[in-house]
Amino acid sequence: MTKQMKTKQFWIGTIAALLVFGLLRPTLTYSAESTQAKQGSISIPVTTGLTGSENSAKTFNLYLPSGVTGPAIKAGTLKYSGNNSVVGAITVENGKIKVTLKGNVKDETFPVKGTKSGFEDPFETTPGNSIWRYSDGRRWQINDYKEDKGYNESSNKNAEDYGMPSEVPPKTTVSTKSDPKNPSSATWYKLDQTPVSYSSVIQSSIRLNPGKLKDDPGAVSIKNGKFIITYTVPSKYRVPEEVSEGFGKGGHAKGWLYYITLPYYFTAEAKLTSYSYAGTVTFDYAPPDQPTLNGTATLEKPSPNPIKLEGSKVDVKINVKGELLGYTNSSNIEEWVFYVREKDGSAKADMKKEYGKMLTATKSFDFQIPASRVTSDSFKQDYALTVIIRFKNPVITKAGPITSLEQKMDLSAGVYKTTNPITYPSIPGTPTKPEGKPPIARISAPKYVKAGSDMMVYGGASSDPDGYITDYAWGTPGAQGEIGNTARGYIWYTREQVGQTYPIMLTVVDNDGLTGSTSIEVTVIEPTPSASLEISGSLKQNRKTTLTNSSTSPNRFPIIKSKTQVTISAVSGGTNADIKYSGSLAELESKDVLFRKPGKYRATIHVENTAGYAADGEITFDIAPDEVPSVYFDIPQKMYRDPEKGNKAILQIMDRSFSTDKDVLNRRIWEYRYDSNNDGRFTDERWEIFSNENEIAPKLELNQVGRYEIRLTVFEEFGQPTIEDYVTEADRRSADSYTDPIKQALVERTVEIDNRAPEVDWDL
Numbered sequence: 170m171t172k173q174m175k176t177k178q179f180w181i182g183t184i185a186a187l188l189v190f191g192l193l194r195p196t197l198t199y200s201a202e203s204t205q206a207k208q209g210s211i212s213i214p215v216t217t218g219l220t221g222s223e224n225s226a227k228t229f230n231l232y233l234p235s236g237v238t239g240p241a242i243k244a245g246t247l248k249y250s251g252n253n254s255v256v257g258a259i260t261v262e263n264g265k266i267k268v269t270l271k272g273n274v275k276d277e278t279f280p281v282k283g284t285k286s287g288f289e290d291p292f293e294t295t296p297g298n299s300i301w302r303y304s305d306g307r308r309w310q311i312n313d314y315k316e317d318k319g320y321n322e323s324s325n326k327n328a329e330d331y332g333m334p335s336e337v338p339p340k341t342t343v344s345t346k347s348d349p350k351n352p353s354s355a356t357w358y359k360l361d362q363t364p365v366s367y368s369s370v371i372q373s374s375i376r377l378n379p380g381k382l383k384d385d386p387g388a389v390s391i392k393n394g395k396f397i398i399t400y401t402v403p404s405k406y407r408v409p410e411e412v413s414e415g416f417g418k419g420g421h422a423k424g425w426l427y428y429i430t431l432p433y434y435f436t437a438e439a440k441l442t443s444y445s446y447a448g449t450v451t452f453d454y455a456p457p458d459q460p461t462l463n464g465t466a467t468l469e470k471p472s473p474n475p476i477k478l479e480g481s482k483v484d485v486k487i488n489v490k491g492e493l494l495g496y497t498n499s500s501n502i503e504e505w506v507f508y509v510r511e512k513d514g515s516a517k518a519d520m521k522k523e524y525g526k527m528l529t530a531t532k533s534f535d536f537q538i539p540a541s542r543v544t545s546d547s548f549k550q551d552y553a554l555t556v557i558i559r560f561k562n563p564v565i566t567k568a569g570p571i572t573s574l575e576q577k578m579d580l581s582a583g584v585y586k587t588t589n590p591i592t593y594p595s596i597p598g599t600p601t602k603p604e605g606k607p608p609i610a611r612i613s614a615p616k617y618v619k620a621g622s623d624m625m626v627y628g629g630a631s632s633d634p635d636g637y638i639t640d641y642a643w644g645t646p647g648a649q650g651e652i653g654n655t656a657r658g659y660i661w662y663t664r665e666q667v668g669q670t671y672p673i674m675l676t677v678v679d680n681d682g683l684t685g686s687t688s689i690e691v692t693v694i695e696p697t698p699s700a701s702l703e704i705s706g707s708l709k710q711n712r713k714t715t716l717t718n719s720s721t722s723p724n725r726f727p728i729i730k731s732k733t734q735v736t737i738s739a740v741s742g743g744t745n746a747d748i749k750y751s752g753s754l755a756e757l758e759s760k761d762v763l764f765r766k767p768g769k770y771r772a773t774i775h776v777e778n779t780a781g782y783a784a785d786g787e788i789t790f791d792i793a794p795d796e797v798p799s800v801y802f803d804i805p806q807k808m809y810r811d812p813e814k815g816n817k818a819i820l821q822i823m824d825r826s827f828s829t830d831k832d833v834l835n836r837r838i839w840e841y842r843y844d845s846n847n848d849g850r851f852t853d854e855r856w857e858i859f860s861n862e863n864e865i866a867p868k869l870e871l872n873q874v875g876r877y878e879i880r881l882t883v884f885e886e887f888g889q890p891t892i893e894d895y896v897t898e899a900d901r902r903s904a905d906s907y908t909d910p911i912k913q914a915l916v917e918r919t920v921e922i923d924n925r926a927p928e929v930d931w932d933l
Contacts, residue, residue, distance in 0.1 A: 309339060468581075747765035793830070
């Protein structure tokens with residue numbers, strides 16, 4: 170192992186265990202006009218369970234509360250109160266309070282439990298016995314483990330069922346053996362579910378603990394470190410098995426392995442040396458007595474920073490925040506101005522303004538680092554940031570009237586091509602104190618989490634004002650699972666932890682070797698399920714809709730499918746008889762449903778999970794009516810017979826009909842009737858079909874002079890999926906131009922056929 174690799178391992182381990190995990194931000198109340206000193210305090214979160222002599226001293230870097238700056242803290246007022254001893258002096262460095270505490274040592278021996286993964290997740294072994302059917306189809310060979318002999322013996326039994334071939338072997342009590350996992354492969358926990366290293370487990374105290382056999386009342390014993398299991402065949406579970414050559418094949422010969430499932434875990438004693446830290450740092454500070462602008466910048470992208478170059482560019486997102494301290498007259502604020510530009514001579518810049526009358530304002534900026542800039546293995550883009558606040562009327566200060574305040578900041582985003590360019594200082598001995606600005610640690614996680622649910626914890630918003638983050642060290646006491654040295658990860662809490670609050674702590678290391686830390690708290694709540702339904706598809710009568718069970722539950726306490734109850738009922742418009750679906754709604758996951766009538770309907774759901782919690786939900790939705798199509802067409806009002814076309818008038822018609830609810834017009838019947846007695850009425854005339862081939866632009870040839878009425882009937886096909894078992898042809902909508910509610914006027918449906926007047930030429 171190279172010296173650099175050893176150095177990196179030292180720093181990662183040291184950071185994860187030594188450096189500060191907890192940062193609390195108390196709220197301090199003060200008057201902007203007061204010049205008297207106030208007292209502030211910051212709690213050091215209780216940290217326990219750290220092991221090893223190198224963890225006896227631990228440094229905490231505590232963020233200052235909002236509204237307090239380093240220069241405002243009065244010299245000599247920093248004091249620690251608690252049960253730990255302070256190593257060195259308490260100082261203010263890089264805007265944080267730095268305090269090093271000597272851990273309180275405690276040697277203890279306590280019971281532990283070893284499982285497959287989580288505290289309640291046992292190992293499982295599934296041994297079995299070969300049960301083979303002979304070729305005659307009526308005899309069975311039974312294999313049974315003999316504990317006193319240490320091997321299997323076979324016996325033959327006749328079938329007791331009446332099948333040919335027999336499908337079920339005769340009921341027999343048999344034994345089998347199984348080797349448990351090595352205890353070193355187990356995940357070990359204290360009984361309060363705190364993880365414990367296997368190295369701390371006292372080997373001589375390790376014991377096997379069998380659970381209850383699944384689906385069988387048999388017996389379990391332990392001999393020479395192995396399980397001896399007695400159960401009954403045929404057991405509930407079996408898998409096909411190839412019979413041996415000596416057994417004989419052909420006919421009805423077939424083999425199965427009938428197996429049994431045994432859960433188990435380990436118990437033992439563990440011995441551990443731990444160090445605990447807690448306490449409070451108090452100080453006196455002078456609240457600002459005149460307007461003071463505090464600016465902060467956060468690099469949200471890239472995350473992690475630096476990031477490996479993938480593709481043609483890297484997106485950069487910068488969040489800039491301005492906070493006005495020592496001033497309360499927000500109505501006198503004219504505007505906030507935020508300005509970000511790339512350094513190194515680039516002309517790329519952006520400016521945003523905020524005109525709200527607020528004492529705190531935030532803006533985000535988006536930039537890009539093109540791949541063309543990353544000409545070497547690594548590249549760092551520097552940004553200059555400025556936040557300005559302008560006042561409507563001058564503000565009187567000790568130095569005189571002011572009309573604005575300005576705060577400048579710097580920030581960098583890093584990109585690398587091959588390997589992350591991490592450089593660690595060489596040791597031996599105490600590492601040299603690095604120079605530069607420390608990074609800012611930030612944690613994103615929910616405030617509440619249900620027991621048994623995986624919760625994502627995210628530290629990728631952490632940033633470094635003069636470099637990039639190289640390492641992440643997490644502290645998650647009480648949580649199951651580990652995050653590791655990454656920006657994000659998943660943890661969860663057990664049901665026994667409901668009602669308790671746990672800290673989540675993060676220390677980040679930058680490329681200068683400096684550290685920054687923060688912490689949040691998460692409260693474990695009951696693992697209740699959430700009952701919900703979703704309705705999708707075309708919410709229209711006689712169309713297929715899909716009712717989906719979208720209920721959720723903590724993944725370690727799943728919903729019990731057999732206890733899910735769903736109902737669908739009519740509220741108004743339709744009746745329950747108008748609700749059509751196949752089968753039942755029991756154990757619903759997804760069901761296609763059709764509603765015969767439009768109206769309002771309601772679906773309800775009841776769910777229960779394996780933790781014993783229940784929930785109910787409902788949705789109310791509207792089923793729209795299937796609208797009839799709208800019928801309209803264009804025809805000329807007058808046409809002349811053409812001698813060159815057999816003395817006929819050829820009428821060109823254009824259909825303009827449409828479906829008002831996006832169905833398909835798949836059939837058209839065109840008809841006409843002739844006012845044969847020229848009395849101006851058509852009601853006594855007979856309709857004649859001239860096209861029934863779904864023509865949109867049919868032609869009608871007419872040879873008699875007079876008036877004709879045209880009628881169009883259109884038929885719809887469903888434009889959305891349906892369930893054919895529950896609809897008939899009569900459910901398809903149709904309409905005609907004569908009875909359409911939006912009736913086309915008669916004059917627009919009639920055409921007059923006439924003879925063209927002769928041409929006369931007078932020669933004098």
